[in-house]
Amino acid sequence: MDERRRRRVAIIWTAFAFVMGYVTISDGVTVGVSDVLGLVAVVLGLGLAYVYYANPGGMLDFGEGEA
Numbered sequence: 408m409d410e411r412r413r414r415r416v417a418i419i420w421t422a423f424a425f426v427m428g429y430v431t432i433s434d435g436v437t438v439g440v441s442d443v444l445g446l447v448a449v450v451l452g453l454g455l456a457y458v459y460y461a462n463p464g465g466m467l468d469f470g471e472g473e474a
Contacts, residue, residue, distance in 0.1 A: 408467045417460035424452030 431445030458466065 413459045413462060413467060417456045420452050420456035420459060424449045424456065427452060 427445055427448045431442055
C-alpha cells in the first residue's frame, strides 16, 4: 500500500474517531454501556489511524518488497 493511500486512510480513521468522540460526549458523560462502547470505538479508530499512518515494521506492505 503506497504512502499516499495510507495517509488518506489514516485521516479517515482520525475523523471517525473525532466524530465518535463528539457523539459520545455531546449528550453528557454517564457511566453506561453506550459511553463505554463509544470510547472503545474512539480508541480503536485512533489505533487504526496510527497503524495506517506509521506502518510499524512494514505491516501493511503484505510482502511486496520480498523477492
